[in-house]
Amino acid sequence: MPKLTVTNAQIFYDDSIEAVRDVSFMVPPGKVITILGANGSGKSTLLKAISGILKPEKGALVAGSIQFGDEDLSVTPSDEIVRQGIVHVPEGRRLFVNLTVEENLIMGGATRSRADRAQSLERVYTVFPDLVDHRQRIAGYLSGGQQQMVAIGRALMSHPSLLMLDEPSLGLAPKIVEQIFEVIARLPAEQGIAILLVEQNASLALSVADYGYVLERGRVAFDGTAEALASSSEIQEFYLGMSATDTKRSMREVKHYRRRKRWLS
Structure with a gap:
């Protein structure tokens, strides 16, 4: 590394x-x-x-x-x-508020293969199990804490x-x-x-x-x-x-x- x-x-x-x-x-x-x-x-x-x-x-x-x-x-x-x-999670989270949790996460793995994105999603849900039940919710309706989890999870999707x-x-x-x-x-x-x-x-x-x-x-x-x-x-x-x-x-x-x-x- x-x-x-x-x-x-x-x-x-x-x-x-x-x-x-x-x-x-x-x-x-x-x-x-x-x-x-x-x-x-x-x-x-x-x-x-x-x-x-x-x-x-x-x-x-x-x-x-x-x-x-x-x-x-x-x-x-x-x-x-x-x-x-190198992946940067900026102050304020800056999610795509009109997309779902899972769509936000997938955006973070845009440069990865489809198979790798699927594995990465499961890895993120393991790190943040609170997101599992919200994967199809619109990100803009999440609490601040849930949004921060999505922001970090999105960064992890690219395997930094x-x-x-x-x-x-x-x-x-x-x-x-x-x-x-x-x-x-x-x-x-x-x-x-x-x-x-x-x-x-x-x-x-x-x-x-x-x-x-x-x-x-x-x-x-x-x-x-x-x-x-x-x-x-x-x-x-x-x-x-x-x-x-x-x-x-x-x-x-x-x-x-x-x-x-x-x-x-």
Whole structure:
């Protein structure tokens, strides 16, 4: 399985607004890597850059590189990136709301053979058994949690090597979030895929991740194993809501907050 490597990425919108500056990280095969940070920190922009879908929003990678194995994703069309095994589940799910659950899922396996699509459907229904009784329902009438299951299931239909999830917990009830994150935790071992998880709920993300990167204002402020980040006093204060005082501060005000240029060997 290829490894995703982002090295010193700098991304601008409209040639004037810097969204990401000098960001480096990697996603090894079979691992769950999470990118944490507040709104506007550059998390979703990074996923769009990896997926090759920045151009419609007048965004561009102006420096650095994005490699998936030997493939340079910065010059690879978005449809070819999917064929390379990278599938992006965007924030908001974006289903075909007038199609049934099963029709949505089949759309995700459009590049597979008919026999393979049938096997993939059964695999998705095994991962998300709640969808079995709704397979002929119009997707637009599903609950938010069911729609998120369909969105992830649709991505799994193409047998990805790397699954990118953007805010999968957004707007969902706690019980549904728990179900979805149980699936996220199982997928690498069960299906041999890597997961790049963008999430504002730091505690939840770190509970399933192997390694994490924390973005602030388009830069990596912290990185480390999920266990180390979860136990970090800075992460506890600013992202897990566990401040010893109730004073809200920017992470810039933390005494040991350091910015450093990251190079990946």
